[in-house]
Amino acid sequence: MTVSPEPTTSPAPAETAATRPATASARARQRLTPFWRAVGAIAWKDLRAEIRSRELINSMVLFTFMTVMVFSLALELDREARQTTVAGVLWVTVVFAGMIGLSRSLAAEKDRGSLDALLLAPIDRGALFFGKMIGNLLFVLVIALVLLVLLTVLFNVTLLKPLLVLVVLLGSIGFTAAGTLLSSMTVHARAREALLPIILMPVVLPVLISAVRASTTILEGLPRDDWLPWLQLLAVADVIFLAAGYGLFDYVVEE
Amino acid sequence: MPVTADRMIEIRKLTKTFGLNPVLRGLDLDVPRGQFLTLLGPNGSGKTTLLRILGALARPTSGTVRIGGWELPSEAEFVRAQLGVVSHQPLLYDTLTAEENLLFFARLYHLPPETRRARVVEVLERVGLARRARDVVQTYSRGMQQRLAIARAILHNPAILLLDEPYTGLDQDAAAVLDDLLRQVATEGRTVIMTTHDLRRGYALADRIAILSRGKIAFDAPCREIDPDALPTLYADVTGAVTTR
Ligand SMILES: Nc1ncnc2c1ncn2[C@@H]1O[C@H](COP(=O)(O)OP(=O)(O)O)[C@@H](O)[C@H]1O
Ligand SMILES: [Mg+2]
Numbered sequence: 001m002t003v004s005p006e007p008t009t010s011p012a013p014a015e016t017a018a019t020r021p022a023t024a025s026a027r028a029r030q031r032l033t034p035f036w037r038a039v040g041a042i043a044w045k046d047l048r049a050e051i052r053s054r055e056l057i058n059s060m061v062l063f064t065f066m067t068v069m070v071f072s073l074a075l076e077l078d079r080e081a082r083q084t085t086v087a088g089v090l091w092v093t094v095v096f097a098g099m100i101g102l103s104r105s106l107a108a109e110k111d112r113g114s115l116d117a118l119l120l121a122p123i124d125r126g127a128l129f130f131g132k133m134i135g136n137l138l139f140v141l142v143i144a145l146v147l148l149v150l151l152t153v154l155f156n157v158t159l160l161k162p163l164l165v166l167v168v169l170l171g172s173i174g175f176t177a178a179g180t181l182l183s184s185m186t187v188h189a190r191a192r193e194a195l196l197p198i199i200l201m202p203v204v205l206p207v208l209i210s211a212v213r214a215s216t217t218i219l220e221g222l223p224r225d226d227w228l229p230w231l232q233l234l235a236v237a238d239v240i241f242l243a244a245g246y247g248l249f250d251y252v253v254e255e
Numbered sequence: 256m257p258v259t260a261d262r263m264i265e266i267r268k269l270t271k272t273f274g275l276n277p278v279l280r281g282l283d284l285d286v287p288r289g290q291f292l293t294l295l296g297p298n299g300s301g302k303t304t305l306l307r308i309l310g311a312l313a314r315p316t317s318g319t320v321r322i323g324g325w326e327l328p329s330e331a332e333f334v335r336a337q338l339g340v341v342s343h344q345p346l347l348y349d350t351l352t353a354e355e356n357l358l359f360f361a362r363l364y365h366l367p368p369e370t371r372r373a374r375v376v377e378v379l380e381r382v383g384l385a386r387r388a389r390d391v392v393q394t395y396s397r398g399m400q401q402r403l404a405i406a407r408a409i410l411h412n413p414a415i416l417l418l419d420e421p422y423t424g425l426d427q428d429a430a431a432v433l434d435d436l437l438r439q440v441a442t443e444g445r446t447v448i449m450t451t452h453d454l455r456r457g458y459a460l461a462d463r464i465a466i467l468s469r470g471k472i473a474f475d476a477p478c479r480e481i482d483p484d485a486l487p488t489l490y491a492d493v494t495g496a497v498t499t500r
Contacts (some may be wrong), residue, residue, distance in 0.1 A: 113344030250427035
């Protein structure tokens with residue numbers, strides 16, 4: 001990660017910008033964009049474009065409503081059965097709705113050519129990964145929030161518990177980190193929309209399983225020893241996927 | 256390694272192979288600081304591939320590329336900070352306004368926050384889009400998008416401009432506006448490589464013309480040594496193609 005001092009210079013005149021006297025390497029480094037600023041700029045741009053067009057979030061929310069309706073109609077469950085299935089419904093819906101966003105996020109950049117513009121910027125490729133990932137994460141969290149409210153009402157189970165919100169956050173981070181990395185691999189492929197779910201599913205399985213287990217045990221009000229290992233597993237999976245995305249994005253995003 | 260300050264782009268024995276298809280086969284090219292080089296060549300001769308390698312968007316198969324003293328691909332980030340790129344695609348976000356697009360790239364290129372807005376307004380004025388700054392790019396004509404693409408490319412005041420067929424899809428008026436703009440931009444001491452199929456335009460703007468054919472620079476001369484009327488025949492001779500212009 002690069003941490004540079006605050007920018008103080010305006011863009012250097014064209015004729016002096018490109019030489020590399022031995023002493024100027026620090027100055028050149030200063031012209032590179034600090035890591036977290038690049039991350040923020042990219043995530044903010046995605047958010048802004050989405051607020052403008054609402055292309056993704058509309059279809060994701062609609063999909064979420066439909067799925068929950070289908071589940072609640074198909075599973076005419078008694079109170080106890082609802083307790084045990086609600087976590088599964090929650091996570092399956094998060095994953096499939098999230099997939100809609102993940103499969104479009106980089107693909108749209110590629111189709112417009114703006115992916116090249118991002119790759120041409122003097123930023124760390126890891127920053128590009130985090131920027132796109134945070135954008136995706138925000139959309140998934142919106143979906144998760146809608147779901148928590150919707151399922152609380154329809155399944156008559158209180159889902160808005162702090163611990164469960166933590167599980168949702170960790171699960172969403174792992175899912176979007178893996179998804180952003182893998183979508184950068186499939187973005188150059190021909191059948192990428194079909195390809196992404198197929199390769200992403202097995203990869204996020206550890207996240208999915210530990211998220212469902214942690215959610216279920218928390219909802220059933222079981223003691224700490226029952227849910228803590230799942231939460232830890234989830235956190236470990238997050239760290240692995242974030243590190244993999246940061247380290248590998250450079251290699252997979254280029255053609 | 257010592258750096259010759261007046262050699263901005265230095266390409267040695269560059270090869271690029273896609274699968275079994277050798278596109279560049281040991282290409283050598285030097286471009287001194289401040290020169291405008293027009294790169295001609297038939298479709299598929301590898302002009303875009305060469306510019307993508309210079310922009311660190313593609314990795315060379317072998318050979319060395321040095322830009323402003325920085326080595327590719329190992330010092331790609333430093334190279335990128337000095338490059339402005341215009342391609343046939345505008346590289347912009349259609350759902351954002353011109354201003355939002357440029358502000359985003361200003362942040363990506365780490366322009367100082369306090370002068371960012373002023374710089375965006377300045378380049379929008381230069382390309383004649385200040386009045387449309389608040390309109391989303393979707394509503395722009397092809398010519399306006401291309402002008403905005405140029406605004407984006409010069410936003411961070413790069414020392415080097417890479418222009419890949421910037422005239423693609425422009426009508427007469429838009430092309431004339433682009434002519435003026437490129438002429439201005441080129442007189443600011445920038446090093447420019449432009450690819451085009453328009454021999455007349457390419458000649459008029461350039462200091463030097465090179466022709467890429469069969470993976471190498473097959474012809475290379477300063478414009479003052481070239482008779483513009485003979486250029487089509489010359490081009491046809493070098494590439495083995497039939498030109499209509
Ligand atoms: N990403 C790629 N994968 C495989 N082949 C490619 C790729 N990009 C370009 N090529 C091939 O390289 C050759 C040169 O293409 P290009 O550089 O676009 O030529 P030009 O810009 O001069 O028309 C073409 O034969 C093209 O098919
Ligand atoms: Mg081309």
